[in-house]
Amino acid sequence: MAAPTIQDILNWLSSLARGHYPEDCLYEGKPENAATGVLFCWMANAGARQAALDSGVNVLVSHEAPYYVTRNVDPGCPPPEEWQVNQNIKQYYASHGVAIIRSHRTLDAYCIPRLFAEHLGFPAPAVREGYEGYDFTLVYDLPRQSFSALTAQLGKKMQLATVRASACDPAKPVSRVGIGWGGVSLSTNLQYMEKLRRHGVEVVLGGEVDEYALEYYRESGMEWIELGHYASEIIGLAATATDLARRFPQLKVECYRDAARRMAHYAL
Ligand SMILES: [Fe+2]
Numbered sequence: 187m188a189a190p191t192i193q194d195i196l197n198w199l200s201s202l203a204r205g206h207y208p209e210d211c212l213y214e215g216k217p218e219n220a221a222t223g224v225l226f227c228w229m230a231n232a233g234a235r236q237a238a239l240d241s242g243v244n245v246l247v248s249h250e251a252p253y254y255v256t257r258n259v260d261p262g263c264p265p266p267e268e269w270q271v272n273q274n275i276k277q278y279y280a281s282h283g284v285a286i287i288r289s290h291r292t293l294d295a296y297c298i299p300r301l302f303a304e305h306l307g308f309p310a311p312a313v314r315e316g317y318e319g320y321d322f323t324l325v326y327d328l329p330r331q332s333f334s335a336l337t338a339q340l341g342k343k344m345q346l347a348t349v350r351a352s353a354c355d356p357a358k359p360v361s362r363v364g365i366g367w368g369g370v371s372l373s374t375n376l377q378y379m380e381k382l383r384r385h386g387v388e389v390v391l392g393g394e395v396d397e398y399a400l401e402y403y404r405e406s407g408m409e410w411i412e413l414g415h416y417a418s419e420i421i422g423l424a425a426t427a428t429d430l431a432r433r434f435p436q437l438k439v440e441c442y443r444d445a446a447r448r449m450a451h452y453a454l
């Protein structure tokens with residue numbers, strides 16, 4: 187059987203979700219080229235880019251954006267394509283002949299929040315709502331327990347030494363939780379958190395939480411537990427890599443796990 191082309195990989199990825207999302211496409215590389223292998227990653231950062239070269243694969247599939255961007259860049263600031271970091275990334279793809287595909291909302295719709303909840307040992311969702319199969323409202327009823335017991339249990343499941351969480355009464359009993367996996371619990375996505383609140387969610391499970399969002403949680407009467415943006419999404423990315431390997435058994439498929447990406451905590 188002939189090696190799959192990059193277009194074959196694109197077609198397979200777009201078959202995973204009912205919706206089609208403009209950010210999910212080929213950013214660098216030629217679709218007609220044969221794929222020598224695929225490396226899935228949460229971000230196509232320097233470590234992932236080097237790992238692709240070390241493994242001899244010529245396709246990266248990244249969940250987050252391949253270039254660093256911000257919305258609404260002021261006219262006084264150079265546009266993102268002129269930033270040093272993005273020029274270095276562009277140079278990498280040009281000189282190594284590696285292709286980069288983003289698969290963002292496609293993989294969120296396909297499996298990422300569902301597999302995060304399964305990893306945490308949750309039952310079937312009590313509420314599952316969304317749009318064209320993208321279920322961004324996911325609510326679970328857990329056995330009633332104290333907030334501190336829930337925090338400890340989830341931290342252990344994610345193999346965390348410490349857990350960042352809201353400063354409520356640790357003995358507060360909670361049972362209804364909502365998923366704010368990845369960056370869904372950030373302030374840029376508060377609309378989805380408000381949907382969780384309307385379903386009676388007591389605790390939001392991120393992902394990551396910024397301080398603007400945590401003020402919203404406090405004023406909305408919801409607690410939050412932060413389990414990690416990368417950590418909550420890499421589970422689904424690894425599963426997708428396994429699924430692609432099943433679809434193209436002759437293709438080398440790997441998932442880049444970026445332990446060194448994690449930040450350090452300093453005791454003062
Ligand atoms: Fe995501």
Ligand SMILES: [Fe+2]
Pocket residue numbers: 249250368369415419
């Ligand atoms: Fe994300």
